Each structure stands twice: as C-alpha cells, then as structure tokens.
Amino acid sequence: MASRAFVIHVEPKGRTASARALRDAEARLAEAVxxxxxxxxxxxxAQIAPLARPIPATxxxxxxxxxxxxxxxxxxxxxxxxNAHLTPVQQRNLEKAWNxxxxxxxxxxxxxxxARAATREGRLQVELAxxxxxxxxxxxxxxxxxxxxxxxxxxxxxxxxxxxxxxxxIAGRITRIKKELETVKRTRGLGRQARKKVPFxxxxxxxxxxxGKSTLFNRLTESEVLAKDLLFATLDPTMRGVKLPKGTRxxxxxxxxxxxxxPTELIAAFRATLEEVLEAxxxxxxxxxxxxxxxxxxxxxxxxxxxxxxxxxxKSAGRPMLEVLNKIDLLEPGQRAGLLGRKGEVIAASALTGxxxxxxxxxxxxxxxxxxxxxxxxxxxxxxxxxAFAYRHAQVxxxxxxxxxxxxxxxxHPDDLGRFESRFPKKIVLEQGxxxxx
Numbered sequence: 001m002a003s004r005a006f007v008i009h010v011e012p013k014g015r016t017a018s019a020r021a022l023r024d025a026e027a028r029l030a031e032a033v034x035x036x037x038x039x040x041x042x043x044x045x046a047q048i049a050p051l052a053r054p055i056p057a058t059x060x061x062x063x064x065x066x067x068x069x070x071x072x073x074x075x076x077x078x079x080x081x082x083n084a085h086l087t088p089v090q091q092r093n094l095e096k097a098w099n100x101x102x103x104x105x106x107x108x109x110x111x112x113x114x115a116r117a118a119t120r121e122g123r124l125q126v127e128l129a130x131x132x133x134x135x136x137x138x139x140x141x142x143x144x145x146x147x148x149x150x151x152x153x154x155x156x157x158x159x160x161x162x163x164x165x166x167x168x169x170i171a172g173r174i175t176r177i178k179k180e181l182e183t184v185k186r187t188r189g190l191g192r193q194a195r196k197k198v199p200f201x202x203x204x205x206x207x208x209x210x211x212g213k214s215t216l217f218n219r220l221t222e223s224e225v226l227a228k229d230l231l232f233a234t235l236d237p238t239m240r241g242v243k244l245p246k247g248t249r250x251x252x253x254x255x256x257x258x259x260x261x262x263p264t265e266l267i268a269a270f271r272a273t274l275e276e277v278l279e280a281x282x283x284x285x286x287x288x289x290x291x292x293x294x295x296x297x298x299x300x301x302x303x304x305x306x307x308x309x310x311x312x313x314x315k316s317a318g319r320p321m322l323e324v325l326n327k328i329d330l331l332e333p334g335q336r337a338g339l340l341g342r343k344g345e346v347i348a349a350s351a352l353t354g355x356x357x358x359x360x361x362x363x364x365x366x367x368x369x370x371x372x373x374x375x376x377x378x379x380x381x382x383x384x385x386x387x388a389f390a391y392r393h394a395q396v397x398x399x400x401x402x403x404x405x406x407x408x409x410x411x412x413h414p415d416d417l418g419r420f421e422s423r424f425p426k427k428i429v430l431e432q433g434x435x436x437x438x
Contacts, residue, residue, distance in 0.1 A: 004079075005043050007046040007080075008081065012054075032083035035105075059087075085104055110133060127177060201282065202279065211297070217240070238253070281367075285324065320367040325349070369411055375409075
C-alpha cells in the first residue's frame with residue numbers, strides 16, 4: 001500500500017498581479033499533487049497555505065504550523081510535502097513540529113528523477129544533483145552526526161566529527177561524478193561532430209513536463225518511447241532519424257520536460273543532457289494547448305531556455321524556434337478549427353490522433369532547409385556513381401529525363417556545396433536567390 005502524504009502549497013500573498021494572472025494557487029497545488037503522485041504517494045490531504053511573510057525558522061506562520069500539526073496527529077501521514085523551497089533549518093523544525101518526514105519541492109523532483117533515470121548518464125546526473133542538495137542539509141541529519149570519533153587517517157583525522165566526514169565524502173563523490181560527466185560530455189560532442197559530417201540537422205523537442213513530447217516523438221518516429229500521463233515520464237534523451245515528406249532527413253531529439261521553479265541543482269546537473277538543445281538546428285517548443293495554464297507553462301519553459309543560454313527570440317542566433325500547440329483533440333471543435341487555421345511558426349496538432357502532423361512535418365522541412373542552396377545538376381544517365389552521390393548528399397526536388405540525359409533539381413546544404421563544385425565543376429547551375437555559402 002502506498003504511503004500516505006499531505007501536500008501543502010505555500011502561496012505568497014505578495015505575488016505580483018502578472019504572476020497571479022499566469023498561474024493561480026489552485027493550479028500550483030494541483031501540480032504539486034501530481035508531483036507527489038509521481039513518486040507513488042497517496043495524497044490524503046492537500047491545501048493552500050497563504051504566506052504573508054516567510055518565517056526564518058519554519059517558513060509558515062505559527063498558526064498554520066499548529067493547524068497542520070493537529071491534522072497530522074489525527075491522520076498520521078508518513079510524509080508531508082511542502083511545495084516551496086525549505087532551508088535545512090526550516091525542514092528540521094517542521095519535522096519536529098509535525099512529527100513526520102518533510103520534503104520540499106526540490107526533494108520531490110529529485111526523488112522522481114532518481115526513480116526514472118534509466119541510463120548511466122541519467123543516474124549520474126541525478127546523483128550529482130542529489131549530493132549538491134544533501135550537502136547543505138547535513139545539519140539536519142540524525143544524532144549520530146553529532147558524535148566525535150577518532151580516525152585512522154583514511155576514515156578521518158582525530159576528533160573529526162561524523163558530519164565533517166560525511167561532507168568530505170560527499171565532496172569527493174561530487175568531484176568523481178563531475179569527471180565522469182565530462183567524459184559523457186566529450187562523447188556527446190564526438191557524436192554531434194559525427195552527425196555534422198553526415199550532415200543531418202537536429203530538431204529538439206522541448207516543453208513543459210507532460211505536454212506530450214514523447215507521444216509526439218513516438219508519432220513522428222514510429223518509436224515506443226515511454227509516454228505516460230505523468231510528470232517527468234521522460235528523463236533520458238532519445239534520438240531517432242526521421243525522413244520528412246520531401247526527402248530531408250533529420251535527427252529528432254526528445255528531452256526532459258521543464259517545470260516551474262526547476263531546482264537550480266537540476267539545471268546544472270542536466271546541462272550535459274540539455275546540450276542537445278543548445279546544439280540543435282531547430283528547437284520545437286511543444287505546448288499543452290488544452291491545459292488551463294498553457295501561457296504560464298510557456299513562460300516557464302522560455303525562462304529555463306534563457307537560463308541555459310537559448311534566447312527566447314531564437315532567430316537572433318540564426319536558429320528557428322517552432323511552437324506546437326499539442327493535445328488539440330481535447331479542445332472544443334470550434335477552438336480546434338481556429339487553431340488549425342493559423343499560419344506561421346505556431347502549428348496546432350494532436351500527437352494522439354495525428355491531426356495537424358502533416359503540417360508540422362512541412363514546418364520542420366521549411367525550418368531545416370531555410371539556408372540551403374538550390375541548384376540544377378545535369379548528368380548522363382550512365383553516371384551511376386554520380387547519381388548516387390547526388391542522392392546521398394542532397395535533397396532531390398525534381399528529376400527530369402530526356403534521352404540519355406538526366407537533370408536534377410537539388411537542395412544542398414551550404415557545407416556540401418563545395419563537394420558538388422569540385423566534383424561537377426561544369427555540370428551545376430545555382431538558382432538565383434537560393435542562398436550563399438555563408
């Protein structure tokens with residue numbers, strides 16, 4: 001049977017009107033309940049705790065602390081989740097007052113990540129984030145940390161306390177994990193360099209957790225990546241090749257979902273994973289169009305991208321950013337029709353039903369071929385190796401045959417133009433306005 005849990009969302013009374021307009025307290029409480037359910041806890045009580053001003057010792061005021069203490073005494077929950085960031089002292093004091101284990105928002109997210117990480121890289125990243133979090137909380141550990149003990153050199157010097165030993169061991173483990181993650185980073189870098197030589201453009205899916213990225217990824221790649229109605233169902237990045245309608249090949253990347261108030265420990269620890277986003281040729285922001293707080297979720301995702309070094313106006317870096325309004329199957333027919341009729345870089349779609357997917361693939365193709373160069377190549381029909389070269393290194397837009405001659409209309413990546421010019425010095429003609437080598 002699942003452990004019983006309380007969920008307390010702390011809502012500051014002084015939040016600005018713009019913040020309240022984007023995200024209300026009830027929605028934040030519902031999200032906290034969803035996070036709690038994601039670690040298999042049975043939520044038996046959920047409430048909002050208004051906060052006029054934070055109390056250094058307990059965060060919450062004494063009246064609210066006593067009220068929850070009385071409720072906890074009657075219900076006896078195994079854990080109480082506080083949807084806010086608690087200092088180590090606040091966490092310790094609340095545990096004493098409520099006689100129950102207390103976890104804050106960061107700890108819950110770390111718990112989810114620890115349960116879901118499947119690859120060695122993912123587990124390393126989670127452990128690093130967890131150690132950074134725990135290092136500041138050794139002050140709240142149990143009484144054995146207060147004991148002094150003699151040491152044998154390798155266990156700690158004479159008189160070193162257990163808490164000092166633990167801190168030293170944690171620091172050593174953090175150093176080792178960072179070195180291992182640097183190896184992962186180098187390996188990823190080599191992988192990216194190899195892909196650039198192909199070259200297949202990388203299209204990265206980003207978005208709020210549970211926006212439907214993995215379902216969309218599965219629809220586009222015919223894969224079976226875990227896709228559930230759960231917060232943080234995807235943690236480890238997945239990449240698959242996709243052939244677009246006009247023949248362009250891309251690599252599609254599914255990444256970890258973002259969330260409001262994402263712990264800084266996780267942003268730092270998962271930077272190696274999110275480098276796939278930093279290096280992507282096109283970023284696709286997947287939104288849950290049916291969610292009541294879709295605008296707030298969009299703002300949260302863009303804020304995290306900014307923190308990672310991806311400007312929200314991504315065009316300034318010469319990189320397209322597309323926006324996908326997913327889950328339109330959950331909308332009223334009128335709303336759905338209105339979204340499907342929109343033009344531009346916002347595409348409405350349903351990963352579940354497939355509605356809008358053809359338009360999305362066309363948008364991918366337009367985005368990744370934006371800087372490509374169009375040329376005409378004329379060959380003899382008998383030039384099998386040259387034909388194979390053209391099909392391998394370019395997108396064939398049109399093929400015309402007349403007698404023993406073949407004329408190909410090609411779209412070529414700027415990096416590959418030199419190959420064609422050196423191999424076919426007198427057989428290619430660049431189309432006007434098709435771009436340049438830059």
